[in-house]
Amino acid sequence: MLLACIADDFTGATDLANNLVRAGLRTLQTIGVPVDVSAALAIAQYDAIVVALKTRTIPVQDAIDQSLAALTWLQRCGATQIYFKYCSTFDSTPAGNIGPVTEALMDALDCDFTIACPAFPENGRSVFRGYLFVGDQLLSESGMRDHPLTPMCDANLVRVLQAQTKRKVGLIPYDCVAQGAVAIHERIAALKAEGVSIAIVDAVSDSDLLALGPALRQMPLITAGSGVAIGLAKNYLENISPVLQVQQQRLPRHGGLRAILAGSCSIATNAQVSYWQASGGAAYEIDVLALATDALNVDGVMRWALTELMQAPILIYATTDAQRLAQIQDQLGASHAGALVEQTMAKLAQLLVAAGVTQLVVAGGETAGAVVQALGIQALQIGPQIDPGVPWTAVVGGPGLLLALKSGNFGTKDFFTKCFTQLDYYERNTIT
Ligand code: ADP
Numbered sequence: 001m002l003l004a005c006i007a008d009d010f011t012g013a014t015d016l017a018n019n020l021v022r023a024g025l026r027t028l029q030t031i032g033v034p035v036d037v038s039a040a041l042a043i044a045q046y047d048a049i050v051v052a053l054k055t056r057t058i059p060v061q062d063a064i065d066q067s068l069a070a071l072t073w074l075q076r077c078g079a080t081q082i083y084f085k086y087c088s089t090f091d092s093t094p095a096g097n098i099g100p101v102t103e104a105l106m107d108a109l110d111c112d113f114t115i116a117c118p119a120f121p122e123n124g125r126s127v128f129r130g131y132l133f134v135g136d137q138l139l140s141e142s143g144m145r146d147h148p149l150t151p152m153c154d155a156n157l158v159r160v161l162q163a164q165t166k167r168k169v170g171l172i173p174y175d176c177v178a179q180g181a182v183a184i185h186e187r188i189a190a191l192k193a194e195g196v197s198i199a200i201v202d203a204v205s206d207s208d209l210l211a212l213g214p215a216l217r218q219m220p221l222i223t224a225g226s227g228v229a230i231g232l233a234k235n236y237l238e239n240i241s242p243v244l245q246v247q248q249q250r251l252p253r254h255g256g257l258r259a260i261l262a263g264s265c266s267i268a269t270n271a272q273v274s275y276w277q278a279s280g281g282a283a284y285e286i287d288v289l290a291l292a293t294d295a296l297n298v299d300g301v302m303r304w305a306l307t308e309l310m311q312a313p314i315l316i317y318a319t320t321d322a323q324r325l326a327q328i329q330d331q332l333g334a335s336h337a338g339a340l341v342e343q344t345m346a347k348l349a350q351l352l353v354a355a356g357v358t359q360l361v362v363a364g365g366e367t368a369g370a371v372v373q374a375l376g377i378q379a380l381q382i383g384p385q386i387d388p389g390v391p392w393t394a395v396v397g398g399p400g401l402l403l404a405l406k407s408g409n410f411g412t413k414d415f416f417t418k419c420f421t422q423l424d425y426y427e428r429n430t431i432t
Helices: 010-022 037-045 060-076 098-109 157-162 174-179 181-193 206-215 228-237 267-278 288-292 298-309 322-332 334-354 365-374 415-429
Strands: 003-007 027-031 048-052 081-085 114-117 125-128 131-134 168-172 196-201 221-224 257-262 282-285 314-317 357-363 379-387 390-396 402-406
Touching: 003 010, 003 060, 003 228, 010 027, 010 048, 010 081, 010 228, 010 365, 010 379, 010 390, 010 402, 027 037, 048 060, 060 081, 060 098, 081 098, 081 228, 098 114, 098 196, 098 221, 157 168, 157 196, 168 181, 174 181, 174 206, 181 196, 181 206, 206 228, 221 228, 257 267, 257 298, 257 334, 257 365, 257 415, 267 282, 267 314, 267 415, 282 298, 288 322, 288 334, 298 314, 298 334, 322 334, 334 357, 334 365, 357 365, 357 415, 365 402, 379 402, 379 415, 390 415, 402 415
Parallel strands: 003 048, 003 081, 027 048, 081 221, 114 196, 114 221, 168 196, 257 314, 257 357, 282 314, 357 402
Antiparallel strands: 027 379, 125 131, 379 390, 390 402
């Protein structure tokens, strides 16, 4: 059995792969659809494959085409169940892409019903009566309302998803989920009879996700955040010998220089940047308006980086608060500003790795996508978890590089420091 996952961004893919590994599945994350045949041959060693795409905010048809290409490749690898992974804050534009990609995958799989559940209680994302909460706040009252690319201004996921799809969207409410697989199956049958083919699923705790897992056993397509993997993985473990089950995949050691690139403007990343600076960490703020006028370029940033790197880990950030972001976007346009920052971070990553950085932290989903693509990385192996949703990873078959790809809103305020202290601890205590 092979659980085959298609993720709409790179940090999300790592988040899902991390949950699958922690649940015991041998998991490989590929960056896009592998072109290398040896990667396909290696698939037999794994219980789950996560194909990381960067399709969250691209034009709808491109997102569909890339997702279907990933599906075709995964089917050739022997996929028994498909998992379309999106963000736990349901990040999408008014056009999609969650709805249109779900529809296209359902059509391709001839699937008449699926679920949509971004809940990830361990990270404070819960769904109740179809409303998504981030911690104690409704999605629409959280920092996500100011997201640079996918502002989320409605917490009612039935309404949000219905606006993106021609298929009818319904709800499997909390009281039903809590009763377990039989009640969930009955609810699905009732929804199907009403013409519903996609159901938002309530879940407020890991025990809800564990109750949901068995009900998904025969579902050809699941769409969700990373949390649903916690319950789903149990269905697979029944077929895997205990000696093959993993809790953590071992990483190679890579002593070398350390850097952090932050391109997320989330509240969590803003707090992490401030904490790093307050703790005396070397930091360089990218002035996006100066970038746009060529008053600043990557060579200027690298001149600073090359001297600082030799002393201690460095942080380079475009992270800014909602007010400053709005000013920049007014002047440059949101998508132009976003693309400019992503291209700059991608180029900086190339230069930093060329300069000897072997341990790189990237904050921001789109930012991480741009960086990983620029580095030409094909696959990642999942290592120890730093914070829920964020593990260290090692590049497979590429440059000797450890990467931590952090979704903007994840991680405690001392996340950046923690990344490196944890790696020091791991390297001291792991026998390779
Ligand atoms: P998150 O994980 O928080 O969603 P992303 O990297 O996915 O973070 O998205 C953040 C987007 O905001 C990226 O496209 C990034 O280039 C853009 N961005 C970051 N900093 C700035 C800034 N100072 N001005 C304008 N856009 C920015």
